[in-house]
Amino acid sequence: MSLPLRRPLENVASLDRALEDLIVRFIINCPAEDFSSVERELFHVEEASWFYTDFIKLMNPNLPNMKIKSFAQHVIKLCPLIWKWDDRAEQALQKFSQYKKSIPVRGAAIFNKSFSKILLVKGTESDSWSFPRGKISKDENDVDCCIREVLEEINFDLTDYIDEEQFIERNIQGKNYKIFLVSGVPQDFDFKPRVRNEIEKIEWREFKKITRNGSGNGKPNARYYLVNSMIRPLTLWVKSKKQVENEDQLKSQVEEQLKVLLGIKKEDAVDPGRE
């Protein structure tokens, strides 16, 4: 039974008030170990800044737009006690983005049943399309990370589709990407992002078109991030999968025909009640 709580965030008196709320929610109450490095603390500041854009700014349109940099500066100014490092926020944020680059990313190349289409997403702050993907969390394994990130970005649970042996791995600018290969995902599923302000669009794209665009003239296509560098292994995988499927189909066709030739009826079981 909940107490009737007020909703101070719906109509905040000032930016400082909103920030105080965020400092309490995200930063000042963190366990001591989260204050052990600039990076770990900035993770919480970043989370708070997302909450600011996703909720508080939306409910209070008169508040300023703030990206992580100005947000961090405001927070530190309001509550200097939480900042025990010599670095200024700007420098620290630079280090932070450097640090984030070194965190491995896991994602999934999602195909429909016939392998004709691939599901891609476009982020809100980017013009290019790519696989649903995200950074690995502490103590999380590759498959779990992939399932979690895909669930967050398109609301589809890959648990029954993913095969931990089937993936493509790449290192791009020092960052490790592992993209799992998945097929048979229903095309008519109602994909939508669970997390706000991260994914702008989710679309099925003709795989053939992408391959043509990507590798046709040797120039990388800026519209497809990550997909480009994986076009060849992707195509190979699709080909081999299709082959296996064709062979399976062929086998079952041959089986059918043989049965007809040999006079084996499909319904072998006799209805016992009528004997």
Add this chain to the structure above:
Amino acid sequence: MVSNQEAMSSEMTLDFYRKALNFNVIGRYDPKIKQLLFHTPHASVYKWDFEKDEWIRLDFQGVLAVYLRDISDGADLPCIEEPAVEKDFSTIGTKTVTENANEVLQGRDIYNYGLIILNRMNPENFSLGIAANSVINKRKFFSGAEEAKQPLECMKVEVKDDLVIIKNLRHEVFGIWIHTVPDRNNVYELIKYLLDNEPKTTFT
């Protein structure tokens, strides 16, 4: 030595500031807060689904605090209408916040204590009104009209499988997972104490 002392005092200043800010911010949600009794950095909430016989994870994760409330004015709880924006947020996740959140208390404010989780997932916080068992028993006998409007049962608390399990005033069951392991027991002991003893108006 000097630097050590300095570090100690800055740690104490931070702690003092943390308590003050926590109090202020919680007070904006529940203005009747009188004293913070306990807080732990991170908790998440599950609700027991009696039909399916399983825990359902709710969209609440964050700082957990237990606090003393000032109900000496004997007033009724305020009625707070559903906000228009809430629907917006609840459609984003798969589970809607409203359908999983617990019922809001009405009528005479007899709740000496409150538990709150300041949510990091969305603006909606998790809250439980806590009344000592003696208060609930008295209410049954002396406030028939109130009891008829919203019948209440005594709360219960236990620790099991890493969860602090709380049966609320309507016997809905919530499981609270607390990040800091020793705090699981601390929360349990505190709530048990609050339920089993006559309500206090101050803690020193």
